Amino acid sequence: MTTSSDLLKESFGDETIVALSTPMGKSALAVIRLSGSDAFKTVATYFFKRRSDGELYQTNIENANRHFGLIIDDKRVIDEVVISLYKAPHSYTGEDVVELTCHCNPFIIKEILNLLLRNTRLAKPGEFTQRAFFNNKMDLTKAEAVGDLLNATTLRSHKAAISQLEGSLYNKISSLLSELTRYRAELELEIDFVEQDLPELDLNELKAGLKRLYHNLTELLTTGQEGLVLREGLAVVLVGEPNVGKSSLFNVLLETNRAIVHQTPGTTRDYLEESLSIDGYLIKLYDTAGLREAQDEVELDGIARTELLLNNAHRIIYVEDGRELVDNYKDIVFEEHSSKLIKVLNKSDILDKETLESYRKQGYLICSAVTGEGVEALKQKVVEFFHIDPETLDSGVLTNVRHINAVQRSKDKLETALQSIAMGLGYEFIAFDLKESSEALEEVVGRITSDDILNQIFEDFCIGK
């Protein structure tokens, strides 16, 4: 464990970094970003303005925040650009930053990058955001939210990312931490001044306070189950015998023709994955090969993967079509995964009334991939998983495994503290437990972090962010 500023010195030194912050390709404009103490100087070396008489000249670019001019290498004009200057600490990274907007053509971009790289080095993935974190421009939950925001594709995952970026989780953790700190201070006072005539610590009051805190941590942890899914998507798997219409339902749900629909059983050999949005929730929908005894190797492989999918699924849609089926896997799905099971009877358009009625009585949702009957109800059934309301999102939700593990650890240590009180152990022991509980929470916002965790977080970013 090291503090943030130590890490900064170790991992960066004083290097100025540069990267293309927009995608490589052809479009109207591209943005190249530099950050570090040499950012202004580096750009100024190649930046020229042209007087009305045509003559080129260089200026002190720090005289204004924005300039229009030319990037020139040894008298060769490379492009017309706009540069925007952000003076430390009033920038994204907290360092001197330049954003250079040029024409977006891979050739031009490479030419400009090559020039700038004479005095700088290429940024690592997420390094701009990492520097922002190290320079205290944002805590770790906000840095992570930047990544989530870049990946959000639905209304709700976007909402979760934005509210985390706005500090909802940070504020939540901070308030829990300050409460914890208050209790620790009370204990420390008691330990340090045991000889003196202080009013005695009310153990019952402390216990009640810690229990309240324990309850709050428990509540926060329950948001993690959904927060995680909100961000990564709800995994929904379509299973059932060949030919019952899984691929047809898959397509109807996606409103495309992604999966191959075929009259020959077992057409879908492996599984297909597609993302869709239902009520603004991100859903990862999987269409699988039939769950029957495999005939050949390809199908066998598909079935093994299907079983893995079932174990990892949040929702399983088990499809039948009214025929008597000999399905060895039906029992497994119904028995082992009943809590996440949605039973569907498909092909309602060609089934008789009695059949429909008897399935309905057994709790099947009646659907038709052909007429679209029941498809809306099926979608609603899928998102019944979610209970988080928008207000909860704004008051802070755990959205990744790192958060969840750290809060769990904090809660465990708090439990130990409560046990220490119950066992009548000395204040030193309780104080120690509370310190560990605090430290776990501090990890969430990044006040204490290990190198490994940081690298892992920022590795997932793209270069230039």
Ligand SMILES: Nc1nc2c(ncn2[C@@H]2O[C@H](COP(=O)(O)OP(=O)(O)O)[C@@H](O)[C@H]2O)c(=O)[nH]1
């Ligand atoms: N009448 C009717 N036929 C359907 C329906 N859904 C699928 N089918 C047909 O059933 C056959 C098998 O469908 P498919 O989606 O490939 O089944 P899968 O093997 O479970 O993926 C195809 O001929 C589809 O056109 C439905 O709701 N009604």
Ligand SMILES: [Mg+2]
């Ligand atoms: Mg299929």
